[in-house]
Amino acid sequence: MDKKKRFALQSLAVLLHNADLKGFFTGRISATPAKNVCVPGLNCYSCPAATGACPIGSLQSALGAYEFRFPYYVLGLLIFFGAVAGRFICGFLCPFGFLQDLLYKIPFFKKIKTFRGDRYLRLIKYIVLTVLVIVLPLCVKLTPFFCKYLCPSGTLAGILLAFSDTRLFDLFGSMFAWKACILGIILLAGIIIYRPFCKYLCPLGAFYSLFNRVSVFKMDVDKSACIGCSACAGTCKMGVNPSLNPNSLECIRCGECVNVCPCGALKYTTALNKKPAVKGERNSVE
């Protein structure tokens, strides 16, 4: 899939996540029946145009309710999204991921692809998922810790909502200042580092990554066609080597490796497809 098609799909996904545009003018958030359903991407339900419910916010809300009930519905939807698409959702459907893609297009004299400790920092998102999204909301009722202290999508929604209803500006205090700092750091870092929030902090990406190896939609490498040129690893902005690990936890299925592969060894596939037979060893580069 070329970059233009991906850009078009991402734009469409943002629009579908935020289709109730009248909220920008009325200052009220959407309350259509579609909000019964969680959207696959990270999109705060307090965004004036949000059409669906945020899966992470809904999960915390269910876990932190006074009368605990196992969150069958939200968890079922999350597992369904993960089992079908894995982190394809991050690469193609997530509005906050798309925002970071756009930020990374801003020219900067030095873009950082990787650095010392990068792979360890990527583990933070699993800690965020476990501690802020699951454990703390279970222990401290009615407090969505991730939304309250970290989520940049919510802060962005707050800013958009405040422009629609300027009375909200008077209510912003120290907590908003904290969240605005986090949003600012993430947005600035997004100009230099590709998708810093997705790589290091996003609990939704962490959850979907667990399904990357078993999801219906996946990547496949034909080892017999691969010449080991590492063009795919060189182009991957998420720091994955697709020829060695096409279904890495970090792969967001952006497809840039598929585009640059000189011998067509990498391709999108589905779990229902039969894997092509691998004959012989990997070809060597002459």
Add this chain to the structure above:
Amino acid sequence: MKKLLTVALIIISAVLVAVGCMQGQPDSVFAKAATVCLECIGIG
């Protein structure tokens, strides 16, 4: 084996959603999503 796991996950997710719907959990999701979340936007 992976295919089986994929199919099993989809079936499990469908069962979980069905059980959640029977318990009226979509209404709870709606109740939260249709009102402004003060914590989310940095006020609460």
